[in-house]
Amino acid sequence: MKSEKKEKKKKLPFARTVANNAFALSAIGRASPIYLAVYLGSSFVYGILDFLSEGYLLRRIVNGLNQGEDLASIVRFVAILGLVSLLCYVPLSWFWNVISPIQVRRVGAYVEKILFRRASEVELACYENPAFYDKYVKAMDEAYNRILKVMYTLDDLIARVIALLANSMLLFVIDPWLILFGLFPLLLGFFRRLENVAGHDQETAQKPINRRADYVKRTFYLGEYAKEMRIGGMYRNMLRDLRESYRDYRAVIRKYGRKKAIYGYVQRIGLEVITVLGATLYSVWSALCIGAEAGGMSVGDCIVVLGSIGTISYCLNNLVQNFAEFGEHALFLEDVRYFLDYSPKVVGGDTPVPVRVDKLEVRNLRFRYEGSETDTLKDISFTWHRGERIALVGSNGSGKTTLVKLLLRLYDPSEGELLLDGIPAKEYSLSAYRDSFSTVFQDFKMFSMSVKDNVLLRPAREGDEALVEAALRESGAADRIERMPSGVHTILTREFDDKGENLSVGEQQKLSLARVFADRTPFVLLDEPSSALDPIAEYTMFENMMRATEGRGVIFISHRLSSAVLADRVILMADGTIAETGTHEELLRRGGLYAEMFHRQAENYLGEEVRNHE
Numbered sequence: 001m002k003s004e005k006k007e008k009k010k011k012l013p014f015a016r017t018v019a020n021n022a023f024a025l026s027a028i029g030r031a032s033p034i035y036l037a038v039y040l041g042s043s044f045v046y047g048i049l050d051f052l053s054e055g056y057l058l059r060r061i062v063n064g065l066n067q068g069e070d071l072a073s074i075v076r077f078v079a080i081l082g083l084v085s086l087l088c089y090v091p092l093s094w095f096w097n098v099i100s101p102i103q104v105r106r107v108g109a110y111v112e113k114i115l116f117r118r119a120s121e122v123e124l125a126c127y128e129n130p131a132f133y134d135k136y137v138k139a140m141d142e143a144y145n146r147i148l149k150v151m152y153t154l155d156d157l158i159a160r161v162i163a164l165l166a167n168s169m170l171l172f173v174i175d176p177w178l179i180l181f182g183l184f185p186l187l188l189g190f191f192r193r194l195e196n197v198a199g200h201d202q203e204t205a206q207k208p209i210n211r212r213a214d215y216v217k218r219t220f221y222l223g224e225y226a227k228e229m230r231i232g233g234m235y236r237n238m239l240r241d242l243r244e245s246y247r248d249y250r251a252v253i254r255k256y257g258r259k260k261a262i263y264g265y266v267q268r269i270g271l272e273v274i275t276v277l278g279a280t281l282y283s284v285w286s287a288l289c290i291g292a293e294a295g296g297m298s299v300g301d302c303i304v305v306l307g308s309i310g311t312i313s314y315c316l317n318n319l320v321q322n323f324a325e326f327g328e329h330a331l332f333l334e335d336v337r338y339f340l341d342y343s344p345k346v347v348g349g350d351t352p353v354p355v356r357v358d359k360l361e362v363r364n365l366r367f368r369y370e371g372s373e374t375d376t377l378k379d380i381s382f383t384w385h386r387g388e389r390i391a392l393v394g395s396n397g398s399g400k401t402t403l404v405k406l407l408l409r410l411y412d413p414s415e416g417e418l419l420l421d422g423i424p425a426k427e428y429s430l431s432a433y434r435d436s437f438s439t440v441f442q443d444f445k446m447f448s449m450s451v452k453d454n455v456l457l458r459p460a461r462e463g464d465e466a467l468v469e470a471a472l473r474e475s476g477a478a479d480r481i482e483r484m485p486s487g488v489h490t491i492l493t494r495e496f497d498d499k500g501e502n503l504s505v506g507e508q509q510k511l512s513l514a515r516v517f518a519d520r521t522p523f524v525l526l527d528e529p530s531s532a533l534d535p536i537a538e539y540t541m542f543e544n545m546m547r548a549t550e551g552r553g554v555i556f557i558s559h560r561l562s563s564a565v566l567a568d569r570v571i572l573m574a575d576g577t578i579a580e581t582g583t584h585e586e587l588l589r590r591g592g593l594y595a596e597m598f599h600r601q602a603e604n605y606l607g608e609e610v611r612n613h614e
Helices: 002-009 014-031 033-066 071-121 124-128 130-174 178-221 223-229 234-290 299-341 400-407 430-434 451-456 464-475 478-482 505-517 535-548 561-566 584-590 593-606 608-613
Strands: 359-367 377-385 389-394 415-420 437-440 523-527 553-557 569-574 577-582
Touching: 014 033, 014 071, 014 130, 014 299, 033 071, 033 130, 033 299, 071 130, 071 299, 124 130, 130 178, 130 299, 178 223, 178 234, 178 299, 223 234, 234 299, 359 400, 377 400, 377 415, 377 553, 377 577, 389 400, 389 561, 400 523, 400 553, 437 505, 451 464, 451 505, 464 478, 464 505, 464 535, 478 505, 505 523, 505 535, 535 553, 535 561, 561 593, 569 584, 569 593, 577 584, 577 593, 584 593
Parallel strands: 389 553, 389 569, 437 523, 523 553
Antiparallel strands: 359 377, 359 415, 569 577
């Protein structure tokens, strides 16, 4: 709530407001310049045609008939205007109904592309920064619609300015005093602004209430909550929260609805009574009491005034709304521009990665998360050679996963450096450097795409199907995939395909491991890839992994130390440092922390047998 109140009070300088709206128009122009030009150009055409076919045409006909003009001349004017309107409206109708929807989607695709590209470039730490992530979410939620709304508001502004100028000139020609009635709505703009502020405040106050209500709704229909919602009385708590959100919503409506009603009432009285009714009485008096012969209005002019004065009043009053909308658009686009203008801190150089990479050196690495008062990693140093298998072990919170993220340059260290074949990692192209690793994280994700796409994690190439099938066999997932109706072409999850397949956590884990076998990189990073497997299945999986990754460097994290016997070297981490390092046998003989942890785990699995043996 506090952050939203600050946002509500936030005002942008005029120059920044103009710049943000110009940014939106330039984005549409880059995506589809012809669409922008035709869309805004149509406003001029519609505005002029509407004026000619309404107020001006009516005056032309009535005054012409009263003044004895030839009927054929009047009909000829009407026919020409009708033909021009027909020639304009037919292509414009085609544009609005056929061309415009396609171009709107094209603009959306362009906006999404530049946002997604920037999202792929920002460092992982940005997702852990609440302020940045809030701007990121707002940018993603608002960018597409808000950029189009700038064009829609400009379109409205153009149409209203044309209608205002054309009708004002006509009224001035008829009777200059009528302009006073038309200008009165400008004074009502103050109340329109107050109404807009109240509406904005109401929308801001409703946001957290709506989020709360939406969350409750999600817990009732999303599968991930289904089991817990059916155990005990949790659903009653959710219904309670839903009732409270509706109660809060009613309170917000009462608070701001009264203000909006009062401001709206003042505007309506001003427009309907003072402007429209006042101009009507003046025009009728001038036409009937004075008469055209004595310098008053003609009947035709009086009829035109009755229509035009309302148009002028409406346009003037809504110009304030247009400018308020530009200010609102600029505020939302500020978050979009902040996100797009952000300069990533984790960047690469221009040096290409060698075809063959032999070692990765970790030198004096220290790392501290933003906002933390202590280092997560302290003075980490080791060399990882191609073909070497390293087991990275330690208790939760010892820094293992953080180290893996640093090796991938998802973060950069606070101190120290990484060297790939003796060259600092920062000098290599960032994407090429990361392409040197095959990685499976503990919190891996499955995509609602085919099995093949989920294994490759890239566009397929010729011959990839055999590669995928071989990788699935190596990971132990082949039997499950072969039972699927379309094999590797089967879509995972049923989010978009009723015939899709849902995998268990263990099956998903095996499928994620297939990604390593399908990608022949020099280094492999496995962050607890077997956490959902039982100890025997895990050991079998690691045996297959060691065999299939022959000649590749492998670092794997595992809480079950029995798997560490397969490694060439064990690195034990504790409190963000390397506490012990050596082979499995060396560390057991040393009798330190690793040996203590290993025997404790063995005792948990084998119980009395281990104790009696000891």
